[in-house]
Amino acid sequence: MKIVIDVKEKSPAKCLKGSFYDLRVDNFKYHVIGTSVGWHNWQEDLTNSNHQYSPSILIATASSSLECLLVCSDPVEYLTTSFNNATGECHCLNGITGTSSQPGNRIWFRKVDGFTNIWPGWYVRLVSDVTVDEATAVLICSNVGARLAVLDTNDKINRITALPDYPSGSYVLVGATDKQTEGVYMWSTGVNVTDSRWATGDPNNGGIPGVEEDCVALSSSFFIDLPCTHLAYFVCEKV
Ligand SMILES: [Ca+2]
Ligand SMILES: [Ca+2]
Structure with a gap:
């Protein structure tokens, strides 16, 4: 894949640390617009630099972090990229990945409106101002390319319950049910809900x-089952 970079006036020739970038594809030329516009596609997360991110969906080599962003912007917009300054390895990522240290890595997140990136590649929207039934929550999430959050690790649960607007005294619907087999709770990914977090x-x-x-909600930091018609808050995650 040959990349032609057409850098617009006043834009930097390479990614500056901690900057925002807006990338546009036009007739096989990539226009890189710096911080001069109000809408930004990619944002570097300096706090997560030098971590390793795997497994990768797409791996490429690139001569600069800017090229890496371009690779991961087209034809599919990935949620996260990592670029290693030393090796030139460029990873296009979606979803939560490992975090062991790897010197030289830089990490970038694609901006997704309405969702908060609370972990590399993990975008969530916690709805705690209106209550709906499970079917409505599923629909609202899917309408924006998301699903009810699959909180299949303690780490994910802890990150959700630590959100500033988390309503700890209320129910928050998540993406698990036992509709298929009574008593057997599965996440929408097909993974069993572990016993440890049930209330x-x-x-x-x-x-x-x-x-x-047959539906599942967080109550404080534990899961409960409740009727799917029960009106509750909910949390979506980008997929
Ligand atoms: Ca049930
Ligand atoms: Ca119950």
Whole structure:
């Protein structure tokens, strides 16, 4: 893949640390617009530099971090890129990845409006100002290219419950159900919900005849099962 970089006036020839960049593809030339515009495609996260990010979706070599951003911008816009200054290795990433240290790495996040990047490549939107049923929450998430969050690790749960607007006294719907087989809770990724994070006494399917509890919500920092018609807050994640 040959890359032609057409740097517009006043734009830097290479990525400056901690800067924002807006990249545009036009007739096989890439226009790099610096901080002169209000909308920015990529933002460098200096706090996460020098970490390793894997597994990679697309690996390429590039001569600069700017080229790396361009590779990861076209034809698919990836959520994250890492570029290693020493090796020229460019990774285009989606999703949460490893964080062991690798000197020389720089990490960039694509800006996604309405979502907060709370971990490399993990974009979430916590809705804690309106309550909806599970079907509506699923629809709202999917309408913006997201899904109800799959909180299949303690680390993910802790990051959600640590958000400033996390409503710890309320229910927050997440992406798991036992609709398929009663009592067998699965994330939408097909992974079983582990036992360790259930609240005491849950899942209990409610114990009310005729009222199934087949959906899952966070309550404080533990999961409960509740009726899918129950109105609750929810959290989406980009996929
Ligand atoms: Ca159930
Ligand atoms: Ca329950």
